[in-house]
Amino acid sequence: MSVGKLRLGTRGSALALAQSQAIAEKLGAEVVVIESEGDRSTESLALMGGTGVFVTALRHALLANEVDVVIHSFKDLPTAPADGLAIAAVPPRADARDALCARDGFTLDTLPEGAKVGTGSPRRRAQLAARRPDLEIVDIRGNVDTRLARVGSDDPERALDAVVLAVAGLDRLGRADAITQHLELAWWPTAPAQGALAVETRAGDTNIAAKLDHRPTRLAAEAERGVLARLEAGCSAPIAATAFSEDGMMFLTASVYALDGSAKLTASHALYAADSKDPAGELSARAATELLDAGAADLAPIRGSR
Ligand SMILES: NCc1[nH]cc(CCC(=O)O)c1CC(=O)O
Numbered sequence: 001m002s003v004g005k006l007r008l009g010t011r012g013s014a015l016a017l018a019q020s021q022a023i024a025e026k027l028g029a030e031v032v033v034i035e036s037e038g039d040r041s042t043e044s045l046a047l048m049g050g051t052g053v054f055v056t057a058l059r060h061a062l063l064a065n066e067v068d069v070v071i072h073s074f075k076d077l078p079t080a081p082a083d084g085l086a087i088a089a090v091p092p093r094a095d096a097r098d099a100l101c102a103r104d105g106f107t108l109d110t111l112p113e114g115a116k117v118g119t120g121s122p123r124r125r126a127q128l129a130a131r132r133p134d135l136e137i138v139d140i141r142g143n144v145d146t147r148l149a150r151v152g153s154d155d156p157e158r159a160l161d162a163v164v165l166a167v168a169g170l171d172r173l174g175r176a177d178a179i180t181q182h183l184e185l186a187w188w189p190t191a192p193a194q195g196a197l198a199v200e201t202r203a204g205d206t207n208i209a210a211k212l213d214h215r216p217t218r219l220a221a222e223a224e225r226g227v228l229a230r231l232e233a234g235c236s237a238p239i240a241a242t243a244f245s246e247d248g249m250m251f252l253t254a255s256v257y258a259l260d261g262s263a264k265l266t267a268s269h270a271l272y273a274a275d276s277k278d279p280a281g282e283l284s285a286r287a288a289t290e291l292l293d294a295g296a297a298d299l300a301p302i303r304g305s306r
Pocket residue numbers: 073074075076164165166167168169193194195196
């Protein structure tokens with residue numbers, strides 16, 4: 001690693017900067033903004049190969065020794081490990097829930113018939129369609145502020161009645177005021193590792209950031225992401241997973257949705273962490289096996305870029 005001040009690489013979006021600045025302060029690091037194709041282009045992310053485009057640019061900067069640490073939203077990180085790099089720390093998790101941000105204080109149940117709700121996520125689309133088949137779901141992309149600006153917009157072309165966003169992102173951007181309903185994990189589980197950050201370094205440098213690691217968050221994120229890995233699914237697959245520990249037990253619930261919301265499969269497992277050498281791996285293996293045995297691969301297009 002370098003001798004001088006640590007350099008911390010991040011995407012330039014407001015959300016990425018907000019979460020990276022907090023980590024940079026804890027590490028006494030200098031923030032370096034890394035631009036990627038995903039930030040420059042307005043093309044659909046799906047066409048560019050998913051959110052992996054952001055990750056690739058950050059990893060290149062690490063491997064090229066331009067920075068020493070990079071910060072990812074853990075839910076946007078492919079499950080395939082990167083050669084020569086390691087997740088040095090998973091800091092304490094923020095709120096893992098999604099939120100509805102609607103005009104006029106509406107909730108999922110009070111939105112008018114046929115209301116337009118924006119999301120770019122197949123999981124959120126399936127969950128919305130399952131709960132409110134009458135909604136018109138609009139495929140949107142862009143950063144959090146762009147999405148929020150469409151709610152109740154004066155421009156009829158862009159106007160939406162609501163969007164669904166991660167509470168963690170809204171909190172980090174100071175936009176929690178836009179939330180009209182918190183969607184509870186018990187009936188609206190979210191993406192594997194949502195609300196968690198991954199602090200990545202070169203494989204030999206993990207000590208740089210090890211002090212930021214929060215083991216319960218790392219285990220939960222590993223269990224949730226393990227389901228994705230075992231289903232060979234990408235971050236845009238219609239899959240939700242929620243894990244947590246309590247009193248020495250670890251719990252994992254994972255769901256796979258039909259894209260149109262017409263069906264879902266759910267597997268829930270628990271174990272005493274002390275009884276297992278790899279509690280996260282074991283839990284995710286059990287859940288993934290149950291989902292596959294129940295026909296998850298026929299229910300949804302889960303195979304995707306990892
Ligand atoms: N896919 C975009 C993305 N990646 C991470 C977050 C913020 C929440 C988090 O850290 O999990 C968001 C925005 C959103 O889903 O609303």
